Amino acid sequence: MIIEVPGAGRGSLGYSVRYVHRLYQDGSGDLIPVSGGAIIEVVVHAPSYDITTGEPTYAAEPRQLLPGVNLAGYRTFRDARYASSLEGQTQFGLGVRARLPFRVLALPGRIMVDVAHNWAGAR
Numbered sequence: 001m002i003i004e005v006p007g008a009g010r011g012s013l014g015y016s017v018r019y020v021h022r023l024y025q026d027g028s029g030d031l032i033p034v035s036g037g038a039i040i041e042v043v044v045h046a047p048s049y050d051i052t053t054g055e056p057t058y059a060a061e062p063r064q065l066l067p068g069v070n071l072a073g074y075r076t077f078r079d080a081r082y083a084s085s086l087e088g089q090t091q092f093g094l095g096v097r098a099r100l101p102f103r104v105l106a107l108p109g110r111i112m113v114d115v116a117h118n119w120a121g122a123r
Contacts, residue, residue: 001069001077001080001094001112001113001115002110002111002112002113003044003110003111003113005046005109005110005111006057006109013044013045013106013109013111014045015042015043015044015045015111016041016042016043017040017041017042017043017104017113018040019039019040019041019099020039020040020093021039022039023039023041023081025062025091026043026083026084026089026091027084027086028084030062030063032062032063032081032083032093033063033081034079034081034093034094034095035079035095036077036078036079036095036096037078037096037097037098037099038095038096038098038099038100039093039094039095039096040093040094040095040096040102040113040115041093041094042091042092042094042111042113043089043090043091044089044090044111045088046088046089046090047085047088047090048060048085048090049085051088058085060082060092061082062082062083062084063081063082063083064081064082065079065080065081065082066080066081066082066092067082075097075117076100076115076116076117077094077095077096077115078095078096078097079093079094080092080093080094080095081093081095094113094115096115098119100115100117100118100119101115101116101119102114102115
């Protein structure tokens, strides 16, 4: 899964990616249901709103599927839910079929979360 951040420039983005037992929305602490055998919490250190106007730059609603993300046909991904964008960080949950190995690559203007298809690490 690739998270693109328009306007991030050529610098690398900050991020946090980890397995969690449940996904709780930053700020409110509300539970965000995410389907799958395991949940990966992804936090990108970039807002999903314009910091000068407060207007959304990514039209997503908490608890809802990520707009523009179609997981049909993927063997590992089960769900992708928006959680929040608060204080310059955007949070979402990625439901996967099991707690599989993953890696994260920070590229200019994007973060790539690469989840293995099995426990041996095959991608």
